[in-house]
Amino acid sequence: MMSTALPAPLSFAQLVGLDTARQALLLLAVNPLLSGVIVAARAGSGKSTLARAFAALLPDSTPFVELPLNVTEDRLLGGVDLEATLVAGRPILQPGLLARAHAGVLYVDNLNLLERATAAHVAEALSAGWVRVEREGLSTIYPAQFMLVGTYDPDEGDVPPGLLDRVGLIVPLAARTEAALRAEVVRRNLRPPQDEGETELLRGMIHAARERLRQVQIAEDQIAALMQAALALGVEGNRADLFAVHAALASAALEGRDAVDEDDLRLALRLVLIPRATQRPADSLPAAQPSPRSASNALDRDEGETSSKEPETPRELLLEAAQALLPPDLLELPFAAHQRGRRGSRGATLNMRRGRFVRAVPGDPRSGHVALLPTLTAAAPWQRLRRGSESSARVHIRRNDLRLKRYRDKAGTLYIFAVDASGSMAINRMREAKGAAIRLLQDAYVHRDQVALIAFRGQGAQVLLPPSQSVERAKRELDVLPTGGGTPLASALLTAWQLARQARERGVAHVALVLMTDGRANIGVRAVPSDRQQLREEIQQLAARLRADGVSAVVVDTQANYLSRNEGQQLAQWLGGRYVYLPNARAEHIARALGKSLAM
């Protein structure tokens, strides 16, 4: 789990194809105030090799700690060392991995698969620089100033934004590697060339740059340019501003310069600001409002006549560069993706790991699995007091000491089934829909989740079955469900939203909506039935609200193909959910589709 001497098969200088990542790591080595580097890369692109090779660039005694994904809280933060405590007869604390990484590197592969709480602890340590332990009756503070090196495969979900925000340098996914480069990677892996002292050279460079860093200057108008770019790109928060400045300074130091130049600004833009973009710079930017200071600086430098030809201020340069560096689809960038609410993957990740032991809590042994070590830890302090009061038992354990394993997100899901029973749902399709719903209900029951049933027809939606675990009742209600009348889709969405909110108040962790409809809404909540535009807007608004509240959704389209105007697909898109076409799909297909999007 932790090692200092790493058998790096390739040195830093020999790695090919991860140039941007290498650059970022060099900046970090020069200026640890950048906090860390997060690299997006596909599996097998050598990202973990890179992290290890990076460690080799740092001074010899620098700690390198790898954080396993399944780390428990007490291993992460620190806690009672049971064995040592029993031997010594007084509580002995054991520092956690965060504290062990102090003054060194914390490496996390698959950063996006970290537990939410674990990610929050890492993020907190990154900004505070220490870890506070308030556990098992003990209280202490460990210093934990480390550099985070994290890698992740974007196909497997996003990195928690709280963590991204606290790390200075982010390397987005590089374009597909070219064939020649791929061949080179393989060749080098098969037969590593001689390092020829390149690692030593880099170490020397880093050392020199660290020395120089203190005297590197950045001009006010250069800072202004970075901030302008951050504003134009819609970067959230103020940490990025400071990171950008630190990155530019480190870049200059690495190049052996005492003043930041345009290349440094561009690099800061690329590694700090672009990955945090949530919008494109507006084409017509408001007229420049440089601070008085930067205006006078510009005058001092240009001396009049060249100023009209001197093409670009740092600000213009950066905005131009930003336009060129932004990917065609902003959603490829981590923050933009988060802002648009594309966060289904996080829920899925959590649920995939459902059943993993995270921490121990007191409880009744009949209601869970006993966690042996935490139970012994809880009993340890009492041993002396209890001795003599009982038989000759070696360890005195009482009910109070029992600790149960707590699994993340075992708290169930509420599945809301909203079934369209309007006249436009032909009788036979209605039967299919009922069949699918009943199958899903059974599935939900197996997983001890709750189900609720909404039917909508005529003037509004109706809750046929409030959240419960009774599949039988749901089936009965479905069997006698009358059909006919208009399609009050908006009312169904509103009702689902209310159920979802109530469930949240009761502490239900996850709500999923399964909507079976042909999508032909013609009755609104407030909208006039004849106003199609209004009806549409209402549905769009409600769908957005459900989505914003984190409700996962699946739209099961029951409309015959030849009639379709893609209402179902549109609705699924608004809900940020999945679309399933029922006439082609059997109930088990739907169940599988749901399993994927709802992590059933």
Added chain:
Amino acid sequence: MSPPDTNARAYPFTAIVGQEEMKLCLLLNVVDPRIGGVMIMGHRGTGKSTAVRALADVLPMIRRLAGDPFNRAPEDVPEHDPLLALTGIHSRAGKAEKIPVPVVDLPLGATEDRVCGTIDIEAALTQGVKRFQPGLLAQANRGFLYIDEVNLLEDHLVDVLLDVAASGWNVVEREGISVRHPARFVLVGSGNPEEGELRPQLLDRFGLHARIVTLTDLEQRMEIVRRRRAFDADPAAFHAQWLPKQRALQRRIVAAQKRLPSVVIPDDALMFAAELCMRLNVDGHRGELTLARAACALAALEGRSLVALNDVQRVAVPALRHRLRRDPLETTDAGDKVAQAASELLAQRNHHALQVPTAPAAFVV
């Protein structure tokens, strides 16, 4: 390896650029803890936790019985105090000491026994005696309890905190240890709405709800970077530079606390608060009460003894934005809705005020 001094690193409160709503909400709670705490929600990296942790430096001093782990005032501790007996700390014959109002940080991974207090492990292991080791709730008594990333806190801990915050007492029962100690604190939470849904019951319990967003003013953002760099480069010099402002704020807070009992809120301001809550369909009376208290605290903070309608208006958004019924078809932000309702109502009243003289009767909260 010496533990880092967490206080020495705090950034000065008065050096925080912008985010006036958040700063005001915190200060109002300092002036009057009965306001009921504040929940700060907003973008990452906008200085939420910086502000709360910076607060400690500008808080006034309180008197407590010397060495009392529950921060009680000497006059509140009986001569043969069972609590002190349980902790094994000997009473120092009623001697008093002055300490700064405590600001206690509740870290995310904290376990319940450290929050509520538990047996003193060391004493039990080495001497075989039962002693109570007070937890974070004891430390926070008469001060502030801060939870960052409050939406990531374990549910069972949230329940404990809400119970204690509501009753003002912490009760621990375990194997012959039975403790009931005062735990009155101002609960301050912060979080990012994207990180997870907040349980509505939790939000309701906070008196004020501040929202913060990323500053979009270039000059302000540059100032943040300048100050932060100066602070990082030489924290001690930075502190020295801001010391006069810090002291001035501290004096203002002390003066406001002194003035608060004599602050008067006239009937028309109370009416205004009630009408505002009615107009916004706020259930119950917590809305009006918080409005009134926050308005009084604001007047006190600004050195006035009479609450104006304008004071109510200024605190209306953080006092009410989390108390509106949620309507999924509503697109306006709840805060904007409160602000709009308040200014409309005020305009209406000003219009009437020209004809109807205001009642002279006054009411002291």
